[in-house]
Amino acid sequence: MRLTILGSASAKPTIQRFNAAQVLDVNGRPFLIDCGEGTQIRLKMADVHPMRIQHIFISHLHGDHMFGLVPFLSTLSLHNLLSPIHIYAHPDLEKLARPWLDYFCRDLTFPIHFHPVNPRACQVIYQDKSLTVTSLPLKHTVPTCGFLFSSEDPYYHLIPHCVEDYRIPIAAMNVLKSGADYVCADGRVIPFREVTTPPRPPKRYAYVSDTAYKPSLIESLQGVDLLYHEATYNTALEDKARQRGHSSARQAALIARDAKVKRLVLGHFSSRISTADQQQSLLDEAREVFPDTSLAHDLSVFEF
Amino acid sequence: MRLTILGSASAKPTIQRFNAAQVLDVNGRPFLIDCGEGTQIRLKMADVHPMRIQHIFISHLHGDHMFGLVPFLSTLSLHNLLSPIHIYAHPDLEKLARPWLDYFCRDLTFPIHFHPVNPRACQVIYQDKSLTVTSLPLKHTVPTCGFLFSSEDPYYHLIPHCVEDYRIPIAAMNVLKSGADYVCADGRVIPFREVTTPPRPPKRYAYVSDTAYKPSLIESLQGVDLLYHEATYNTALEDKARQRGHSSARQAALIARDAKVKRLVLGHFSSRISTADQQQSLLDEAREVFPDTSLAHDLSVFEF
Numbered sequence: 076m077r078l079t080i081l082g083s084a085s086a087k088p089t090i091q092r093f094n095a096a097q098v099l100d101v102n103g104r105p106f107l108i109d110c111g112e113g114t115q116i117r118l119k120m121a122d123v124h125p126m127r128i129q130h131i132f133i134s135h136l137h138g139d140h141m142f143g144l145v146p147f148l149s150t151l152s153l154h155n156l157l158s159p160i161h162i163y164a165h166p167d168l169e170k171l172a173r174p175w176l177d178y179f180c181r182d183l184t185f186p187i188h189f190h191p192v193n194p195r196a197c198q199v200i201y202q203d204k205s206l207t208v209t210s211l212p213l214k215h216t217v218p219t220c221g222f223l224f225s226s227e228d229p230y231y232h233l234i235p236h237c238v239e240d241y242r243i244p245i246a247a248m249n250v251l252k253s254g255a256d257y258v259c260a261d262g263r264v265i266p267f268r269e270v271t272t273p274p275r276p277p278k279r280y281a282y283v284s285d286t287a288y289k290p291s292l293i294e295s296l297q298g299v300d301l302l303y304h305e306a307t308y309n310t311a312l313e314d315k316a317r318q319r320g321h322s323s324a325r326q327a328a329l330i331a332r333d334a335k336v337k338r339l340v341l342g343h344f345s346s347r348i349s350t351a352d353q354q355q356s357l358l359d360e361a362r363e364v365f366p367d368t369s370l371a372h373d374l375s376v377f378e379f
Numbered sequence: 380m381r382l383t384i385l386g387s388a389s390a391k392p393t394i395q396r397f398n399a400a401q402v403l404d405v406n407g408r409p410f411l412i413d414c415g416e417g418t419q420i421r422l423k424m425a426d427v428h429p430m431r432i433q434h435i436f437i438s439h440l441h442g443d444h445m446f447g448l449v450p451f452l453s454t455l456s457l458h459n460l461l462s463p464i465h466i467y468a469h470p471d472l473e474k475l476a477r478p479w480l481d482y483f484c485r486d487l488t489f490p491i492h493f494h495p496v497n498p499r500a501c502q503v504i505y506q507d508k509s510l511t512v513t514s515l516p517l518k519h520t521v522p523t524c525g526f527l528f529s530s531e532d533p534y535y536h537l538i539p540h541c542v543e544d545y546r547i548p549i550a551a552m553n554v555l556k557s558g559a560d561y562v563c564a565d566g567r568v569i570p571f572r573e574v575t576t577p578p579r580p581p582k583r584y585a586y587v588s589d590t591a592y593k594p595s596l597i598e599s600l601q602g603v604d605l606l607y608h609e610a611t612y613n614t615a616l617e618d619k620a621r622q623r624g625h626s627s628a629r630q631a632a633l634i635a636r637d638a639k640v641k642r643l644v645l646g647h648f649s650s651r652i653s654t655a656d657q658q659q660s661l662l663d664e665a666r667e668v669f670p671d672t673s674l675a676h677d678l679s680v681f682e683f
């Protein structure tokens with residue numbers, strides 16, 4: 076997995092930090108998470124072609140997490156996209172977006188499927204053969220879900236030169252990829268361990284934004300490879316954080332520590348945390364609790 | 380007047396060129412013209428504080444000219460703006476924007492006045508003591524208006540040190556500013572020409588985007604100080620331009636030449652005009668017809 080931050084601001088964007096958006100690359104497929112204003116520009120800067128995105132996950136219906144969505148879809152239509160776009164979000168999104176799409180993108184070239192996400196349930200909202208996305212109900216001022224991306228590689232991978240060396244018949248391939256030896260018609264046995272590499276190790280990424288400190292998340296986040304957790308404020312502003320359904324950097328680090336995650340990335344910074352000193356101090360507060368913490372910056376990349 | 384280009388792309392934004400938006404400074408007051416996605420970011424880059432904007436003019440309801448509007452208004456509310464915002468646009472804008480404002484900006488801190496613009500009429504749509512804005516019906520695929528900004532300074536300006544030197548009474552000030560001498564109670568005459576500087580010369584700016592070649596505009600544009608005219612395509616693509624309700628650079632220059640404007644700025648470039656060579660060739664085509672032509676770039680400034 077490779078996470079690219081497209082926007083790391085909270086409500087008020089700045090020149091350096093656009094509103095919330097990121098793209099998670101899972102074995103070469105990009106998944107868009109939130110879509111603040113200017114997401115399509117940041118995608119260009121991150122060198123992700125918009126046409127490669129098929130699935131968009133929106134955490135909640137605050138403008139700073141979705142004002143870039145209709146513009147992005149509009150541009151896809153100008154590119155004559157044909158394949159469907161799937162959007163996973165609170166059911167209100169479709170009611171809000173449809174009239175705009177009908178007006179501004181009259182000749183939309185592709186179908187859009189809105190998949191309503193129940194903001195109160197921890198549910199599988201997307202699944203394919205190697206990736207599962209689960210909703211994580213959060214504690215914000217409006218219904219909000221984080222997302223847990225779990226990739227599992229179900230297949231052994233054939234080593235290209237072995238196909239010829241072992242004269243592997245077509246019929247054997249799926250058997251070997253499933254992790255079983257293949258017995259040929261002539262009795263010859265092809266051992267899967269000799270001709271394949273093992274499945275890629277499973278990876279898990281959790282996106283947790285926006286939320287007040289919510290220790291009940293810890294169970295779902297146990298041992299994830301990377302946790303992105305909002306850290307709108309510093310410790311001194313924890314009262315304000317609680318009132319506004321946000322977290323401090325220290326609280327994000329407590330979640331990371333208690334869930335024993337491998338790495339923590341903080342984002343969604345208040346415009347009060349604007350200078351390098353303020354950001355360093357926010358990072359220091361988190362690192363006191365959980366040392367392997369990084370700050371998100373627009374266009375920064377985390378591979379894991 | 381000072382024009383700052385905020386976005387100079389046509390429908391598909393690029394990293395260098397955001398969607399249409401510009402800010403016209405008239406004697407220190409900023410007027411926003413169109414509001415494509417990311418306008419609030421570009422305003423920051425241009426060092427224009429969003430709270431200083433009170434009037435927004437939207438030429439037409441294509442997304443690339445207004446997707447930045449609701450995000451911009453949302454940010455104004457986060458800044459706790461109190462004074463009203465006036466928006467001049469096709470009447471459909473209010474129908475489209477209100478449900479989003481009601482949903483995403485529930486506690487909007489300021490009133491918004493939508494002023495419907497009749498896209499078929501050349502009408503005064505805004506007027507104060509020194510500025511008049513007139514709509515200019517254009518020829519596009521949807522109802523579209525350009526805008527003509529005419530500033531006229533009705534007042535002479537008191538020279539600060541003269542107020543003391545001539546012992547100008549408060550009651551005399553408006554008389555002198557109106558361009559008349561003042562006779563004091565003791566019979567002493569204060570000659571307005573000695574204590575004031577003359578009114579600023581009138582200035583006119585015309586915004587013409589989006590439109591097919593429309594020679595009937597020439598009369599309204601006679602002698603304007605600066606004409607911004609869209610030039611989506613080059614001469615080779617004039618057929619496409621006509622079909623899509625756009626102009627070539629050459630056609631924009633013909634309008635500028637025939638209206639005897641003082642200076643022409645071209646913008647709204649197709650994503651096909653992306654390289655420096657293509658842009659230079661587009662500029663060359665215009666300059667053959669009207670030499671005093673410049674290309675708009677995001678954040679470029681034109682003073683006049």
